[in-house]
Amino acid sequence: xxxxxxxxxxxxxxxxxxxxxxxxxxxxxxxxxxxxxxxxxxxxxxxxxxxxxxxxxxxxxxxxxxxxxxxxxxxxxxxxxxxxxxxxxxxxxxxxxxxxxxxxxxxxxxxxxxxxxxxxxxxxx
Numbered sequence: 001x002x003x004x005x006x007x008x009x010x011x012x013x014x015x016x017x018x019x020x021x022x023x024x025x026x027x028x029x030x031x032x033x034x035x036x037x038x039x040x041x042x043x044x045x046x047x048x049x050x051x052x053x054x055x056x057x058x059x060x061x062x063x064x065x066x067x068x069x070x071x072x073x074x075x076x077x078x079x080x081x082x083x084x085x086x087x088x089x090x091x092x093x094x095x096x097x098x099x100x101x102x103x104x105x106x107x108x109x110x111x112x113x114x115x116x117x118x119x120x121x122x123x124x125x
Contacts, residue, residue, distance in 0.1 A: 001026045002024070002025075002026045002027050002098060002113075002114040003024070003025045003026050004022055004023070004024055004096045004097070004098060004114055004115065004116035005022070005023045005025075005096075005116055005117070006020060006021065006022050006094065006095065006096045006116040006117065006118060006119040007020070007021045007023070007119060008020040008021050008119060009093075009094060009119030009120045009121045010120075010121070010122070011122045011123075011124065012086055012121075012122070012123055012124070013123070013124050014086060014087055014088055014123055014124065014125050015085060015086065016086050016123070017082070017083060017084045017085075017086065018083045018086065018121060019080055019081065019082050019083070020036070020080065020081040020083065020094055020096075020119060020121075021078055021079070021080055022034065022036075022078060022079040022080070022081075022096030022116060023076070023077065023078050024077045024078065024079065024096075024098060025077060029053045029077065029098065030053055030054050031053070031054060031100045032052075032053045032098050032099060032100050033050055033051070033052050033053070033098070033099060033100075033102040033106050034050065034051050034053060034070075034072065034079045034096065034097070034098050035047065035048075035049070035050040035051075035096070035097040035098070035099075035102075035106060035112060036048040036049045036050070036070060036079075036081045036094060036095070036096060036097075037094070037095045037097060037109055038090075038092035038093065038094045038095065038121075039092055039093050039095070039118075040091060040092040040093075043092075045095065045109045046061070046109075047061050047106070047107040047108075047109070048060075048061055048064055048068065048081070048094070049061065049064065049068055049069075049070040049081060050070065050102075050106040050107075051070045051071070051072055051079060053072060053074075056071075056072065058070050058071075059106055059107070061107075063089075064083075064090075067083065067084050067085045067086075068081060068082065068083050068084070069081070069082040069084075070082075079096065081094070083121070086121075086123045087123060088123045088124065088125045089123075090121060090123050091121060091122050091123050092120075092121060093118040093119065093120050093121075094118065094119050094120075094121050095115055095116055095118045096115070096116040097109070097112035097114060097115050097116070098112065098113075098114040099111060099112040099113050099114060
């Protein structure tokens with residue numbers, strides 16, 4: 001059974017940085033795509049970034065490109081989201097997601113079968 005556990009959220013001032021972690025367990029993830037999504041109150045869950053575990057190809061939403069970096073540590077089975085130059089509009093609950101069959105639809109939350117519980121990120125102005 002796949003389990004995803006996020007950590008690293010918190011309160012930070014605008015312009016600051018946070019690093020989110022997603023510890024994955026229960027499966028060999030070499031064929032998986034790992035994604036980060038976020039959801040602010042009243043909004044739909046939106047794509048932030050994704051990485052193919054095999055090969056490390058990365059994808060980003062335009063709103064975070066150049067500020068956020070997604071990476072993975074094979075030895076620790078952990079995916080990271082380094083968030084720099086944070087803005088108040090980045091405030092949301094951030095979720096880690098995983099699926100082996102995403103292929104090209106990595107931006108769509110509905111194609112991911114496995115989700116973490118979420119971690120709150122709050123950016124003050």
